Amino acid sequence: MDQQIINLFDEYTHKPLTRDEFIRRLAKITGSIAAAMAILPMLEVNYARAETVKNQDERLVTENITYPGDDCTMKGYLARPKENKKYGAVVVIHENRGLNAHIEDVTRRAALAGYLALAPDALSPMGGTPSDEDKARDMIGKLDATKNQNNFIKAFDYLKTRPEFNGNANLRHSASWRP
Numbered sequence: 001m002d003q004q005i006i007n008l009f010d011e012y013t014h015k016p017l018t019r020d021e022f023i024r025r026l027a028k029i030t031g032s033i034a035a036a037m038a039i040l041p042m043l044e045v046n047y048a049r050a051e052t053v054k055n056q057d058e059r060l061v062t063e064n065i066t067y068p069g070d071d072c073t074m075k076g077y078l079a080r081p082k083e084n085k086k087y088g089a090v091v092v093i094h095e096n097r098g099l100n101a102h103i104e105d106v107t108r109r110a111a112l113a114g115y116l117a118l119a120p121d122a123l124s125p126m127g128g129t130p131s132d133e134d135k136a137r138d139m140i141g142k143l144d145a146t147k148n149q150n151n152f153i154k155a156f157d158y159l160k161t162r163p164e165f166n167g168n169a170n171l172r173h174s175a176s177w178r179p
Contacts, residue, residue: 001039001042002029005026005029005039005043008022008025008029009022009043013096014096016141018134019134023036023040026039026040052105052108052109053105053108053109053112055104057112058082059081059082060079060080060082060108060111060112061079061080061081061082062077062078062079062104062107062108063078064076064078065077065078065118065158067154067155067157067158068154068158069124069125069150069151069154070146070147070150070151070154071147072124072125072147072151073124074120074121074151074154074155074158075099075120075121075124075128076099076118076119076120076121076155076158077099077103077104077107077118077119078107078116078118078119078162079104079107079108079110079116079117080115080116080117080164081114085164086163086164086165086166087115087116087165087166088114088115088166088168089117089118089156089159089162089165089166090110090115090116090117090118091117091118091119091120091152091155091156091159092106092107092110092118092119093119093120093152094119094122096136096137096140096141097129097133097137097140098121098122098123098128098129098130098133098136098139098140099119099120099121099122099128099129100129100133100136103119104119106119107119116159116162116164116165118155118158118159120151120152120155122140122143122148122151122152123136123139123140123143124151125143125147125151126143
């Protein structure tokens with residue numbers, strides 16, 4: 001794939017570039033709107049194909065949880081191995097697209113590696129992560145940084161209440177998780 005297209009997609013996913021502007025510039029690089037639309041599926045995430053650990057994996061227990069946040073109720077996705085015992089914990093921090101299917105998959109991978117894994121939804125104060133990634137990116141930029149940090153710190157307080165937790169915890173960014 002042409003490096004110009006990769007650079008443009010990187011700008012779109014990591015900088016404030018609207019979808020309309022991205023498509024307009026992609027069409028200019030590729031020569032037409034039709035060519036741009038043909039390339040677009042190769043650039044965007046296909047969560048169904050990217051899933052590593054199935055949502056209903058019989059080796060795991062998963063659940064959607066809530067816990068008290070900084071002036072809000074935080075939502076999160078929790079996964080652990082099926083065996084009832086105590087586990088060290090990992091808090092999975094999502095990217096600017098919110099708590100999506102990919103982050104849930106990363107959380108399940110951590111659980112399969114033997115952890116009690118929690119992925120808080122930073123967008124909980126705004127109702128939670130929307131299915132539209134562009135909207136999620138816009139919402140992330142509107143979060144109060146101090147409250148957002150406090151909400152992630154409170155995830156550790158929540159983990160302390162879990163009977164499966166052994167008292168050891170780590171913070172991991174989703175991109176850095178390697179079981």
